[in-house]
Amino acid sequence: MSKVKILFVLILGFCLLLATQAEARKWTLQECLDYALKHNVTLRQNVLTKASTHESVLQSQAELFPSVNASTSQNLSYTPFPQTGRATVTNGYVTSSVDKLSYNGMYAINFNWTIWNGNQNRMKIRQNKLTEQQAAVDSAITANSIQEQITQIYIQILFTAEAIKVNEKSLEWSKENEERGKTMVEVGTFSKADLSQLIAQRANDEYNVVAQQGNLLNYTRQLKQLLEITDEDFEIAIPDSLDGDALAEIPGLQTVYERALTSRPEIKGKQLTVEAGELSIKQAKAQYLPTIGLSGGISSNVTTMNSNAYGTQLKNNLAGGVGVTINIPIWDQRQTRTAVNKARISLESNQLALQNQRTQLYSTIENYWIQASTNQAKYKSAVVNTESQQTSYEMLSEQFRLGLKNIVELREGMNNLITAQQNELQSKYMTLYNIQMLNFYENGQVK
Numbered sequence: 337m338s339k340v341k342i343l344f345v346l347i348l349g350f351c352l353l354l355a356t357q358a359e360a361r362k363w364t365l366q367e368c369l370d371y372a373l374k375h376n377v378t379l380r381q382n383v384l385t386k387a388s389t390h391e392s393v394l395q396s397q398a399e400l401f402p403s404v405n406a407s408t409s410q411n412l413s414y415t416p417f418p419q420t421g422r423a424t425v426t427n428g429y430v431t432s433s434v435d436k437l438s439y440n441g442m443y444a445i446n447f448n449w450t451i452w453n454g455n456q457n458r459m460k461i462r463q464n465k466l467t468e469q470q471a472a473v474d475s476a477i478t479a480n481s482i483q484e485q486i487t488q489i490y491i492q493i494l495f496t497a498e499a500i501k502v503n504e505k506s507l508e509w510s511k512e513n514e515e516r517g518k519t520m521v522e523v524g525t526f527s528k529a530d531l532s533q534l535i536a537q538r539a540n541d542e543y544n545v546v547a548q549q550g551n552l553l554n555y556t557r558q559l560k561q562l563l564e565i566t567d568e569d570f571e572i573a574i575p576d577s578l579d580g581d582a583l584a585e586i587p588g589l590q591t592v593y594e595r596a597l598t599s600r601p602e603i604k605g606k607q608l609t610v611e612a613g614e615l616s617i618k619q620a621k622a623q624y625l626p627t628i629g630l631s632g633g634i635s636s637n638v639t640t641m642n643s644n645a646y647g648t649q650l651k652n653n654l655a656g657g658v659g660v661t662i663n664i665p666i667w668d669q670r671q672t673r674t675a676v677n678k679a680r681i682s683l684e685s686n687q688l689a690l691q692n693q694r695t696q697l698y699s700t701i702e703n704y705w706i707q708a709s710t711n712q713a714k715y716k717s718a719v720v721n722t723e724s725q726q727t728s729y730e731m732l733s734e735q736f737r738l739g740l741k742n743i744v745e746l747r748e749g750m751n752n753l754i755t756a757q758q759n760e761l762q763s764k765y766m767t768l769y770n771i772q773m774l775n776f777y778e779n780g781q782v783k
Contacts, residue, residue, distance in 0.1 A: 629662075712767045
């Protein structure tokens with residue numbers, strides 16, 4: 337085989353491999369969740385927000401240390417008509433101004449240090465750390481919300497996909513009945529009026545199929561929007577059967593609630609606000625206390641009006657000093673007292689908000705548990721009912737073919753079967769969704 341043919345075969349094989357991979361790519365629920373957590377714009381913005389709050393923590397930690405700054409001033413003076421012999425005092429030295437152009441330079445290093453202010457600096461560090469933790473909590477809340485939305489829509493897609501199969505099967509029966517009716521009309525054993533009803537039933541089933549297909553497209557669009565993707569060929573993986581999952585053991589209500597209390601970010605967020613409220617009271621009370629500060633610096637200067645060398649001038653003019661400042665609050669027009677009282681009120685409000693959040697959490701979990709338990713019981717009954725209605729419809733269909741049953745009885749049997757199938761599907765996927773949510777609230781994961 338020539339090199340050209342070998343290369344062609346390799347390229348063709350590679351293309352087929354890519355085509356197969358592209359065709360085989362179907363998104364599972366876990367893949368959707370992982371992708372959303374990695375690429376969601378809001379979550380990426382939350383990461384930046386947390387980074388910003390961390391910078392505030394670093395800055396407040398740096399405030400524990402003194403601030404140091406260096407300064408200098410450089411000046412040139414021009415005297416167009418100097419007076420020879422005129423005595424001037426520059427930096428403590430008597431000089432004679434004889435130069436038209438003169439230079440003066442000053443150099444200084446100063447520092448300021450708040451030694452003690454009632455631990456307000458350290459409390460500010462703690463406050464900024466709480467803000468950083470709150471940013472992380474907000475990100476976790478957003479992530480949970482996205483996962484819940486994706487799970488809901490994903491299960492809705494699974495429900496719609498199976499509903500399409502049910503409707504297609506119903507359409508198949510309707511077409512069979514219509515053809516059977518046409519044959520019976522030809523032999524004179526069936527009226528055209530009855531045939532019209534069969535035609536209407538077939539048309540209605542076609543409508544239901546198209547409607548469900550439209551719903552599937554719309555739910556898929558919603559899922560793509562949550563994932564923030566624009567892939568035209570997006571398709572999710574449809575499991576062969578989820579019947580066993582709908583019969584899985586339902587997590588205990590109290591167990592889920594107790595674990596959720598320690599893991600749900602909504603609770604953590606409210607706890608952080610309570611901590612922040614307690615800290616605000618301490619910060620407000622600290623304003624009653626005195627503030628002690630330390631300041632100091634060194635400086636020197638040079639000038640051309642002095643005959644000494646610059647190095648000598650810098651040495652001779654070097655000066656330094658330190659000072660202590662004590663600020664004792666006496667009367668601040670009730671500002672501190674008001675701040676303390678408002679902080680206490682805010683803390684009480686935050687504590688009530690935490691209590692309310694716990695109540696809401698229990699109610700949410702309880703609703704998922706009730707829905708899971710109720711729909712699972714309904715699903716078990718619906719399965720039996722569907723099987724019974726399926727058997728009944730098959731017997732009615734055969735009896736209709738033999739002329740033993742009329743069109744009304746046939747349609748009633750078919751409608752009963754369709755209703756039973758729809759009830760089974762609805763209860764099954766409602767059970768699946770609510771069990772998923774219970775698992776999510778219990779351990780933070782969707783299975």
